[in-house]
Amino acid sequence: MNWDDTAPPTEDTAPGGPDRLVGADADGEDTAVEAALRPKDLAEFVGQERVREQLDLVLRAARARGATADHVLLSGAPGLGKTTLSMIIAAEMGAPIRITSGPAIQHAGDLAAILSSLQEGEVLFLDEIHRMSRPAEEMLYMAMEDFRVDVIVGKGPGATAIPLELPPFTLVGATTRAGLLPPPLRDRFGFTAHMEFYAPAELQRVIHRSAGLLDVEIEGDGAAEIAGRSRGTPRIANRLLRRVRDYAQVKADGLITREIASQALAVYEVDARGLDRLDRAVLTALLKLFGGGPVGLSTLAVAVGEERETVEEVAEPFLVREGLLARTPRGRIATPAAWAHLGLVPPQQQSGGSGQQGLFGP
Numbered sequence: 020m021n022w023d024d025t026a027p028p029t030e031d032t033a034p035g036g037p038d039r040l041v042g043a044d045a046d047g048e049d050t051a052v053e054a055a056l057r058p059k060d061l062a063e064f065v066g067q068e069r070v071r072e073q074l075d076l077v078l079r080a081a082r083a084r085g086a087t088a089d090h091v092l093l094s095g096a097p098g099l100g101k102t103t104l105s106m107i108i109a110a111e112m113g114a115p116i117r118i119t120s121g122p123a124i125q126h127a128g129d130l131a132a133i134l135s136s137l138q139e140g141e142v143l144f145l146d147e148i149h150r151m152s153r154p155a156e157e158m159l160y161m162a163m164e165d166f167r168v169d170v171i172v173g174k175g176p177g178a179t180a181i182p183l184e185l186p187p188f189t190l191v192g193a194t195t196r197a198g199l200l201p202p203p204l205r206d207r208f209g210f211t212a213h214m215e216f217y218a219p220a221e222l223q224r225v226i227h228r229s230a231g232l233l234d235v236e237i238e239g240d241g242a243a244e245i246a247g248r249s250r251g252t253p254r255i256a257n258r259l260l261r262r263v264r265d266y267a268q269v270k271a272d273g274l275i276t277r278e279i280a281s282q283a284l285a286v287y288e289v290d291a292r293g294l295d296r297l298d299r300a301v302l303t304a305l306l307k308l309f310g311g312g313p314v315g316l317s318t319l320a321v322a323v324g325e326e327r328e329t330v331e332e333v334a335e336p337f338l339v340r341e342g343l344l345a346r347t348p349r350g351r352i353a354t355p356a357a358w359a360h361l362g363l364v365p366p367q368q369q370s371g372g373s374g375q376q377g378l379f380g381p
């Protein structure tokens with residue numbers, strides 16, 4: 020593979036674009052197939068053992084009491100299964116689910132309309148709950164705690180608050196940014212599930228399960244190969260599986276082996292660790308042009324021909340998580356793992372270890 024390819028990305032293959040193969044956010048195709056791939060109950064939900072066990076207890080206990088389950092907050096990176104879990108919660112409680120999101124609730128009145136039409140025991144899934152408006156948030160406090168809302172009628176001095184009783188319901192909030200939630204909101208959830216990135220073995224199970232549902236033949240080694248490149252994220256694993264399936268159909272007999280998976284993902288420029296072209300461009304520039312850093316973000320961005328924000332928000336989080344890049348007050352620096360990953364030798368080692376003093380030097 021040629022990692023030195025410096026041709027500017029074309030419009031539809033722009034690495035930071037919405038169609039990025041290893042992006043964790045859902046694209047149009049994901050949205051269409053995800054419904055079919057979603058586990059339907061806790062037993063089918065792969066991994067997240069702690070969360071599953073805790074949630075199982077919460078739901079079982081509520082069922083045994085014949086009560087509505089406590090409010091649940093799901094926090095975790097995109098594509099880890101928050102929406103899936105919310106649907107599982109409703110299914111396990113045998114309750115209907117209503118789905119909305121923070122940005123969809125512009126005014127407190129929008130929320131009042133939803134809340135007042137809930138049935139007893141219904142699950143209200145509020146995605147991106149950290150993006151709700153302030154007045155709606157305050158209305159939600161009371162609804163969560165007392166199952167009551169004050170509907171304001173009229174404006175100005177003549178406005179009156181009409182209290183409205185709500186049936187007991189379960190709020191399931193999801194957020195990728197739990198830290199952004201105001202404490203009073205966070206405190207009103209009876210249970211918070213922190214979703215972690217998945218281990219490769221768990222992703223392998225996700226891939227086998229999805230392959231079964233998509234009627235794709237895959238060997239254990241083939242699933243392992245895809246799992247290793249999926250960035251700990253089931254959504255990415257499912258997406259890579261679909262692309263590898265295409266390749267296996269066109270270039271082979273449809274069976275996904277390790278060889279086929281790795282050939283396919285080389286074509287799609289997803290490397291053995293799940294880095295794509297943008298990630299590698301950033302690392303390559305950092306190593307080859309700046310000797311591993313430290314270098315400022317703006318300089319690095321110019322060097323790879325991307326916007327600062329793209330480098331900072333699209334490429335860096337995964338590189339940092341993988342321990343390939345570190346953000347320091349003096350700028351970005353590469354770790355020894357970065358040199359190893361790109362098969363390059365750090366300058367200190369080239370010159371015999373004297374001279375320049377690296378942060379991670381011998």
Ligand SMILES: Nc1ncnc2c1ncn2[C@@H]1O[C@H](COP(=O)(O)OP(=O)(O)OP(=O)(O)O)[C@@H](O)[C@H]1O
Nearest residue numbers: 053056057064065097098099100101102103253254
């Ligand atoms: N534990 C799991 N087992 C099997 N499949 C999973 C699991 N978690 C997620 N998936 C699959 O990954 C895809 C994405 O999951 P989901 O939509 O629930 O993520 P999310 O956390 O809601 O993401 P976002 O933050 O973008 O809303 C779905 O197709 C789902 O089937």
Ligand SMILES: [Mg+2]
Nearest residue numbers: 101102103146
């Ligand atoms: Mg979701």
